[in-house]
Amino acid sequence: MSSVRIRRELSHSLWIAWKDLLEFRRNRMGLVMLALMPVFMMVMTGFIFPSGNVLNRVPVALVNLDEGLEGLNIVSQLETINEESGLMELLSADSFDETKRMIFNGEAVGGIVVPEGFSSALSNGEQGTIIVFTDQSNPQISATLSTVLEEIIDGIGTMRAAAVVAGLAQQANTTLNPLAVVVPYAVESRGVVEGSTSYFDFVAPGIMAMVVMLSVMTGLPRAISYEKDIGTLDGFLVAPISRLSIILGKVLAQTTRGLVQGIMVMVLAYVLFGVTIHGSILLVFILLFIGVFSFVGLGILLTSVASDEQTAMMMMSTLMFPMMFLSGVFFPIQQMPPIMQGIASILPLTYATGALRKVMVLGAGLENVWTELVVLIGFGVVLLAIAVPVFRRAMTR
Amino acid sequence: MESRQERAHGSPALRVENVKLNIIEVDGLTKKFGDLVAVDHVSFQVKRKEIFGFLGPNGAGKTTTIRMLCTLTRPTEGSAAVAGHDIVREADEVREHVGLVSEKMIMYDRLTAYENLKLFGKLYGIPSKLLEERIDELLGLVHMSKWRNHQIGTFSSGMRQRINLIRGLIHLPEVLFLDEPTLGLDPQSALEVREFIGRINDEQETSIILTTHMMLEADMLCDRVGIIDYGRIVALDTPTELKTQVSGSRATVLEFDIPNLSQEMILKIEALDCTEKLSQETPTQLKVHVKGQDAFDNIVGAVRSDGGRIAAVRNLDPTLEDVFLSLTGHEVRDAVTEKVTTTEHRHDMGSQRRRARVR
Ligand SMILES: Nc1ncnc2c1ncn2[C@@H]1O[C@H](COP(=O)(O)OP(=O)(O)OP(=O)(O)O)[C@@H](O)[C@H]1O
Numbered sequence: 175m176s177s178v179r180i181r182r183e184l185s186h187s188l189w190i191a192w193k194d195l196l197e198f199r200r201n202r203m204g205l206v207m208l209a210l211m212p213v214f215m216m217v218m219t220g221f222i223f224p225s226g227n228v229l230n231r232v233p234v235a236l237v238n239l240d241e242g243l244e245g246l247n248i249v250s251q252l253e254t255i256n257e258e259s260g261l262m263e264l265l266s267a268d269s270f271d272e273t274k275r276m277i278f279n280g281e282a283v284g285g286i287v288v289p290e291g292f293s294s295a296l297s298n299g300e301q302g303t304i305i306v307f308t309d310q311s312n313p314q315i316s317a318t319l320s321t322v323l324e325e326i327i328d329g330i331g332t333m334r335a336a337a338v339v340a341g342l343a344q345q346a347n348t349t350l351n352p353l354a355v356v357v358p359y360a361v362e363s364r365g366v367v368e369g370s371t372s373y374f375d376f377v378a379p380g381i382m383a384m385v386v387m388l389s390v391m392t393g394l395p396r397a398i399s400y401e402k403d404i405g406t407l408d409g410f411l412v413a414p415i416s417r418l419s420i421i422l423g424k425v426l427a428q429t430t431r432g433l434v435q436g437i438m439v440m441v442l443a444y445v446l447f448g449v450t451i452h453g454s455i456l457l458v459f460i461l462l463f464i465g466v467f468s469f470v471g472l473g474i475l476l477t478s479v480a481s482d483e484q485t486a487m488m489m490m491s492t493l494m495f496p497m498m499f500l501s502g503v504f505f506p507i508q509q510m511p512p513i514m515q516g517i518a519s520i521l522p523l524t525y526a527t528g529a530l531r532k533v534m535v536l537g538a539g540l541e542n543v544w545t546e547l548v549v550l551i552g553f554g555v556v557l558l559a560i561a562v563p564v565f566r567r568a569m570t571r
Numbered sequence: 572m573e574s575r576q577e578r579a580h581g582s583p584a585l586r587v588e589n590v591k592l593n594i595i596e597v598d599g600l601t602k603k604f605g606d607l608v609a610v611d612h613v614s615f616q617v618k619r620k621e622i623f624g625f626l627g628p629n630g631a632g633k634t635t636t637i638r639m640l641c642t643l644t645r646p647t648e649g650s651a652a653v654a655g656h657d658i659v660r661e662a663d664e665v666r667e668h669v670g671l672v673s674e675k676m677i678m679y680d681r682l683t684a685y686e687n688l689k690l691f692g693k694l695y696g697i698p699s700k701l702l703e704e705r706i707d708e709l710l711g712l713v714h715m716s717k718w719r720n721h722q723i724g725t726f727s728s729g730m731r732q733r734i735n736l737i738r739g740l741i742h743l744p745e746v747l748f749l750d751e752p753t754l755g756l757d758p759q760s761a762l763e764v765r766e767f768i769g770r771i772n773d774e775q776e777t778s779i780i781l782t783t784h785m786m787l788e789a790d791m792l793c794d795r796v797g798i799i800d801y802g803r804i805v806a807l808d809t810p811t812e813l814k815t816q817v818s819g820s821r822a823t824v825l826e827f828d829i830p831n832l833s834q835e836m837i838l839k840i841e842a843l844d845c846t847e848k849l850s851q852e853t854p855t856q857l858k859v860h861v862k863g864q865d866a867f868d869n870i871v872g873a874v875r876s877d878g879g880r881i882a883a884v885r886n887l888d889p890t891l892e893d894v895f896l897s898l899t900g901h902e903v904r905d906a907v908t909e910k911v912t913t914t915e916h917r918h919d920m921g922s923q924r925r926r927a928r929v930r
């Protein structure tokens with residue numbers, strides 16, 4: 175193709191995109207939806223998903239069946255720690271059975287039981303056991319609660335051990351840090367970037383990629399099938415312009431719309447949840463753009479195959495839904511079972527989300543995300559190579 | 572490929588000659604939608620600068636034919652050339668030469684008249700300055716200058732159709748396809764649109780192919796009319812020639828005014844040998860298609876014998892409607908209801924009817 179020809183085709187695309195965007199700008203309802211979608215996405219994920227392993231005053235039953243001093247001691251230490259942290263609301267109970275009943279009734283989400291003979295076990299030189307009950311119908315809270323309780327009880331135990339070691343050391347006339355004996359290995363966690371990251375830092379890049387993708391994928395069938403239905407597409411098809419410039423024009427308009435929504439997500443994430451971009455904003459845009467390119471072929475393919483707008487939309491949402499959940503937008507892929515990880519690895523959104531996350535959270539540069547870029551471009555080229563001829567044929571039936 | 576082309580259009584030299592003469596050459600064009608044959612081996616030519624009309628009832632295959640000629644639908648069989656280019660192999664070249672005003676309006680409600688025209692002008696690569704001038708000129712021609720910057724969504728259907736019409740003309744195509752250009756217009760607007768079409772044909776020397784199911788429109792506008800029924804062209808000639816064919820053969824239409832018209836009289840007239848078809852227009856008016864020399868006498872006799880008084884008799888000139896009726900055996904407005912009930916095996920019926928007519 176000569177450059178004159180390319181320029182002409184490109185100008186056709188731009189005029190078609192101009193038309194679509196102008197129509198869109200004059201559609202008030204459409205504009206409202208454009209703004210609402212990202213807001214809903216952010217606010218919903220913001221309030222539904224827990225931000226870290228933090229408990230806030232969850233009701234927990236506490237029973238002390240021990241008659242000795244040790245039992246009283248550990249209960250009072252638990253109460254002190256809890257008062258400072260505000261993790262739980264400790265409700266006193268009388269027996270095992272009452273603890274269980276409280277969990278069944280939903281009055282408590284877990285229980286702590288200091289069993290009979292706790293003190294005597296300790297004074298006989300044995301380990302004292304504390305029983306933690308959890309509510310299996312609520313696995314998320316159960317897991318967090320048992321982790322937290324284990325940590326607290328472990329801490330109390332460590333203090334006790336350290337006191338014993340200190341006493342022994344005094345008897346042996348040596349000076350040492352009792353903790354070096356009790357907990358010889360200390361762990362210091364550091365992130366690769368300054369500061370701590372919240373769930374939002376994790377989820378915002380994914381939501382951004384998803385909103386842009388959703389917008390383009392639902393916008394395309396509307397833009398093409400709808401015009402086919404009402405007959406206006408014939409105006410383009412009968413004009414001496416290439417089929418490619420029609421698609422390109424439609425895609426350009428939808429991409430512009432999608433990127434606008436992407437920016438809104440970014441702004442909202444910053445304003446509402448303090449998510450900042452550590453890497454280059456330009457690179458974020460390049461990634462979003464290449465991300466759109468990677469799945470736009472799929473949109474064109476479905477639009478060509480579907481007989482009308484409704485079918486196109488239905489096919490699109492059927493595909494979109496699993497994609498949203500499998501490509502690591504909300505849950506890390508590493509936590510999924512192997513089969514799902516396999517499926518995730520053939521979804522373009524997985525790579526777009528992964529790369530965006532690296533750039534936005536870790537401040538990675540182009541050199542760190544080029545593999546993802548290559549994969550995304552590969553997806554785009556293959557899908558378009560299939561979609562464009564199919565579209566061309568579908569238009570002159 | 573060469574040989575096929577030669578079969579279709581004769582030798583290359585002859586073909587060039589034909590292009591000068593005929594802007595459109597159609598040879599055995601056929602379109603099937605599954606089992607349904609929408610266009611059935613249609614062949615015809617359209618001369619340069621001609622207004623050619625396709626007349627036929629709903630579902631006759633007019634739109635499908637036009638869509639094939641515009642490269643919007645791929646023919647199942649047969650071939651056609653528009654402005655000297657094959658509609659399948661040289662679709663891109665064909666698109667350079669044609670304009671389409673389709674049944675469904677090609678316009679965007681949220682854009683103004685000006686913006687709609689500009690969009691399509693740009694797609695046809697018209698330079699900006701020329702385009703501005705042409706938009707203003709065309710808007711003036713259809714008396715819509717005042718509405719230039721109003722959104723199409725606020726227009727009445729007559730106003731829309733005017734803009735739709737000039738939109739198809741924005742690049743001054745060599746060949747213009749108009750699919751029911753006066754659909755849904757009031758008589759006054761329809762008349763204006765018809766005048767406009769005639770004027771474009773005259774001034775721009777545009778060849779125009781239009782479809783209609785209005786006899787009047789075909790009669791008024793077209794140099795030649797092709798009557799299409801069930802996907803086949805059943806007649807093709809100038810409107811005048813078509814009408815003489817009808818009156819010249821055997822069918823004559825007599826209209827009787829009988830103040831004391833009764834059901835018995837109607838039955839009696841209907842039973843006469845000379846009566847081809849009979850319709851009651853008003854309680855006192857009877858329209859009878861007759862044949863034979865003694866038809867008039869026979870009918871008068873039948874009326875008299877029942878004590879009927881004949882106030883007036885008119886010998887009506889055949890209209891295209893009569894042509895259509897005598898060619899297809901059914902009235903144009905019948906076809907809509909007929910289509911619904913007989914879509915399945917309408918082809919058998921069509922051919923039966925055709926055979927019956929030949930007898
Ligand atoms: N895309 C299609 N798929 C299936 N059948 C079709 C399609 N388009 C047209 N047909 C059928 O082909 C036949 C001819 O239709 P066409 O639209 O050409 O008629 P027409 O002469 O333009 O009628 P009208 O006066 O109602 O516009 C009809 O029976 C119609 O149902």
Ligand SMILES: [Mg+2]
Pocket residue numbers: 633634635674750
């Ligand atoms: Mg039609």
